[in-house]
Amino acid sequence: MSVSTAAADQSLCTPLPVLGRDVTVPLVTGGEVTYAALDYAASAPALQRVWDDVAAYAPYYGSVHRGAGYLSQLSTDLFENSRVTVAEFLGCRADDQVIFTRSTTDSLNLLAAVLPADCEVFVFETEHHASLLPWRDARVTYLNAPRTPGEAVQTLESALAGRDPYGPALVCVTGASNVTGELWPVRELAAVAHAHGARIVLDAAQLAPHHPVDIQDLDVDWVAFSGHKLYAPFGSGVLAGRADWLQASEPYLAGGGASRKVARRADGGVDVEWHDSAARHEAGSPNVIGVYSIASACKALTEAGFDSLVAREQYLIGRVRDGLAAVPEVKVLSLFGDDAPRVGVISFVVDGWNSSHFAAALSAEYGIGVRDGLFCAHPLVRTLLGSDPQSQGECGAPEAAPGEKSLNAIRVSFGAGTPDEHVERFVRAVTELVRDGARWNYRTEDGRCVPAV
Numbered sequence: 001m002s003v004s005t006a007a008a009d010q011s012l013c014t015p016l017p018v019l020g021r022d023v024t025v026p027l028v029t030g031g032e033v034t035y036a037a038l039d040y041a042a043s044a045p046a047l048q049r050v051w052d053d054v055a056a057y058a059p060y061y062g063s064v065h066r067g068a069g070y071l072s073q074l075s076t077d078l079f080e081n082s083r084v085t086v087a088e089f090l091g092c093r094a095d096d097q098v099i100f101t102r103s104t105t106d107s108l109n110l111l112a113a114v115l116p117a118d119c120e121v122f123v124f125e126t127e128h129h130a131s132l133l134p135w136r137d138a139r140v141t142y143l144n145a146p147r148t149p150g151e152a153v154q155t156l157e158s159a160l161a162g163r164d165p166y167g168p169a170l171v172c173v174t175g176a177s178n179v180t181g182e183l184w185p186v187r188e189l190a191a192v193a194h195a196h197g198a199r200i201v202l203d204a205a206q207l208a209p210h211h212p213v214d215i216q217d218l219d220v221d222w223v224a225f226s227g228h229k230l231y232a233p234f235g236s237g238v239l240a241g242r243a244d245w246l247q248a249s250e251p252y253l254a255g256g257g258a259s260r261k262v263a264r265r266a267d268g269g270v271d272v273e274w275h276d277s278a279a280r281h282e283a284g285s286p287n288v289i290g291v292y293s294i295a296s297a298c299k300a301l302t303e304a305g306f307d308s309l310v311a312r313e314q315y316l317i318g319r320v321r322d323g324l325a326a327v328p329e330v331k332v333l334s335l336f337g338d339d340a341p342r343v344g345v346i347s348f349v350v351d352g353w354n355s356s357h358f359a360a361a362l363s364a365e366y367g368i369g370v371r372d373g374l375f376c377a378h379p380l381v382r383t384l385l386g387s388d389p390q391s392q393g394e395c396g397a398p399e400a401a402p403g404e405k406s407l408n409a410i411r412v413s414f415g416a417g418t419p420d421e422h423v424e425r426f427v428r429a430v431t432e433l434v435r436d437g438a439r440w441n442y443r444t445e446d447g448r449c450v451p452a453v
Contacts, residue, residue: 013304013305013308013309013311013312015312015416015417015418015419016047016048016049016231016300016304016309016416016417017047017048017049017417018044018045018046018047018048018231018416018417019045019046019047019048019051020035020037020045021034021045021417021419022034023035024367025367027364027365027366027367028364028365028440028451029365029439029440032367033366033367034367035367035369036366036367036368036369036421036422036425036426037369037417037418037422038368038369038370038412038413038414038418038422038423038426039369039370039371039411039412039413040209040229040344040345040413040414040415040417040418041178041181041206041229041345041371041375041411041413042371042413043228043229043234044209044228044229044230044231044415044416044417045231045417046231046232046233046293047231047232047296047297047300047416047417049296049300050231050232050233050293050296050297050300053292053293053296054233054289054292054293054296057078057289057292058289060074060075061075061288061289062074062075062076063075063285064076064079064285064286064288065079065257065279066285075288078288078292079286079288079291079292081295082291082292082294082295083098083100083278083291085295085298085299086098086238086240086294086295086298087240088298089213089298089301089302090213090214090215090223090238090240091213091214091215091216091217092215092216092240092241093215093216095242095243096215096240096241096242096243097240097241097242097243097246097277097278098238098239098240098278099238099239099240099246099278099281099282100236100237100238100278100282100286100287100290100291100294101236101237101238101239102235102236102237102287103130103226103227103228103235103236103237104128104130104131104203104205104224104225104226104229104237105129105130105134105226105237106237107224107225107237107238107239108130108131108134108172108201108203108224108239109134110239110252110281111134111170111201111222111224111239111245112134112135112136112137112138113249113252114245114246114248114249114252114281115135115137115138115168115170115245116168116245116248118139118167118168119138119139119167119168119169119170120138120139120140120141120163120164120167120168120169120170120198121135121138121139121140121141121169121170121171121172122140122141122143122156122159122160122169122170122171122172122198123135123140123141123142123143123171123172123173124142124143124144124145124146124152124155124173124174125142125143125144125145125379125380125383126145126146126174126177126179126335126377126379126380126383127172127173127174127203127377127380128174128178128203128205128375128376128377129376129377129378130203130205130376131172131173131174131201131203131224132377132379135172138170141159143155143156143159145335145379145380145383146335147335147336148336148337149184149185149188149336149340150185152184152185152189153185153188153189153192156171156189156192156193157192157196160192160193160196160198161196163196163198165196165197166197168199169193169196169197169198169199170198170199170200170201171189171193171198171199171200171201172200172201172203173186173189173200173201173202173203174202174203174205174206174207175202175203175204175206175207175208175211175213176206176207176210176211176342176343176345177206177335177345177377177380178205178206178345178375178376178377179333179345179347179375179377179380179381179384179409179411180333180334180335180336180342180345180346180347180384181206181317181342181343181344181345181346181413182334182335182336182340182341182342183207183211183340183341183342183343186202186218186220187217187218187219190218190219190220191219194219199221199222199242200220200221200222201220201221201222201223201224201241202218202220202222202223202224203224203225204223204224204225205224205225205226205229206229206343206345207225207343208223208225208229208230209229209230209231209301209343209415209416210309210310210313210343210344210415211306211310211343212306213225215240215241220241221241221242222239222240222241222242223238223239223240223241224237224238224239224240225237225238226238227290227293227294227297230294230297230298230301231297231300231301231415231416231417232290232293232294232296232297233289233290233293234290235287235290236287236290236291236293236294238294243276246278246280246281247276247280250274251274251280251281251283252281252283253281253283253284254272254283255283255284256283256284256285257275257279257282257283257284257285257286258274258275258279258280258281258282258283259272259273259274259275259283260273260274260275261273301416304416309416313343313344313414313415313416316344316414316418316420316423317342317343317344317346319420319423319424319427320346320412320414320423320426320427321338321346323426323427323430323431324346324348324427324430326431327350327430327431327434329350329351329352329353329434330348330349330350330351330430330434331348331349331350331351332346332347332348333347333348333349333381333384333385333409334384335380335384344413344414344415344418345411345412345413346411346412346413347375347381347384347409347410347411347412348409348410348411348412349385349409349410350410350430350433350434353433353434354408354449355372355373355408355409355410356372356373356408356444356448356449357438357442357449358372358410358433359371359372359410359449360442360448360449360450360451361433361438361440361442362426362429362430362433364440364442364451365429365433365438365439365440366425366426366429367425368422368425368426368429370410370411370412370413370426371410371411371413372408372409372410372411373408373409374407374408374409375409375411381407381408381409382407384409385407385409387407412426440452
């Protein structure tokens with residue numbers, strides 16, 4: 001969809017109400033301003049609808065799967081119905097399992113823990129650390145950053161062509177980059193993986209909040225995502241997909257809930273029969289409120305309609321990209337080029353500015369919250385910045401002082417709750433900072449750039 005078409009359609013969808021939309025913050029230059037939350041890629045604000053649903057349930061809180069009382073039974077039904085809602089949201093197959101975890105990171109570490117022996121894993125260096133790092137006990141092949149979607153498909157094809165076709169293998173790929181926002185050719189990568197006898201897991205942390213994710217349509221084996229990116233509170237996530245590897249492995253955590261029967265043996269040991277259901281990997285008392293909040297967010301996004309949400313987001317993307325393009329000192333980071341389809345995640349650097357300094361000025365002088373650093377995707381950001389992707393870097397801001405060069409970038413991200421005014425303020429702020437410089441002095445404190453007091 002073109003920017004002009006999206007602009008014409010934006011009246012079809014107003015921003016969804018989110019928590020914090022009326023919060024004001026102080027400016028170092030004096031006065032207060034409504035906070036512009038433009039760091040959705042890190043954690044999106046919770047939808048008001050989700051918060052209201054959780055608040056309505058809270059008085060009926062009870063432990064699930066463990067009590068005969070009314071509140072426990074009600075909470076158990078709510079928990080299991082939430083599993084059904086998530087399965088519908090993801091278009092799961094009839095025999096898929098939906099497992100509730102703490103986050104995308106937890107979901108992918110769970111999958112890493114259940115890999116069959118001698119499993120080979122193939123992962124692009126462009127992945128977020130949540131999907132780049134969990135495979136420590138497997139044979140891992142890290143694939144170089146592709147520069148086009150077609151090159152991504154060809155790179156995977158070449159890598160899989162040289163493996164043992166009879167051994168287990170897994171491909172891990174993002175749906176949308178947390179650095180560039182660019183959409184990856186998931187369906188084509190899944191076809192290549194399956195043609196070579198491999199399975200594929202989709203990191204949908206950045207995709208699910210912006211686009212519909214359908215396991216059957218994309219033909220992926222698993223999907224992982226986090227609630228806190230999907231307009232729900234922190235502390236909950238999902239791994240959904242094929243059950244066989246999950247059922248064949250030892251539980252991710254051993255404890256109550258994962259076990260069906262436990263008995264002492266005559267020799268003093270313990271025999272355990274584990275569940276075959278999703279409960280096998282959900283030991284302990286589950287995060288019922290977190291699970292319910294994910295289900296509520298899934299319903300809210302479905303009811304709002306992804307077509308209108310996507311159309312409005314494309315308008316906002318066009319406005320930001322046009323605004324940044326009008327500032328010659330700004331360089332937007334991209335793997336696949338300007339015409340690549342993307343979600344509302346844009347990273348950039350500014351000539352003559354340390355990224356931490358620029359982000360600090362946006363916050364202190366304009367009340368705009370963005371992210372600066374390497375975005376837990378160090379190899380990718382270093383590749384995009386033209387440095388050695390193998391060199392190490394720390395999460396967060398650099399030690400460089402204001403004005404000094406740093407190997408970090410600035411990321412602006414937005415979504416279903418972003419008002420037009422926040423985007424307009426951001427574009428104006430970038431233009432003014434580059435043209436006029438900061439209006440305040442800044443210093444480095446504990447590795448971060450902060451206003452000098």
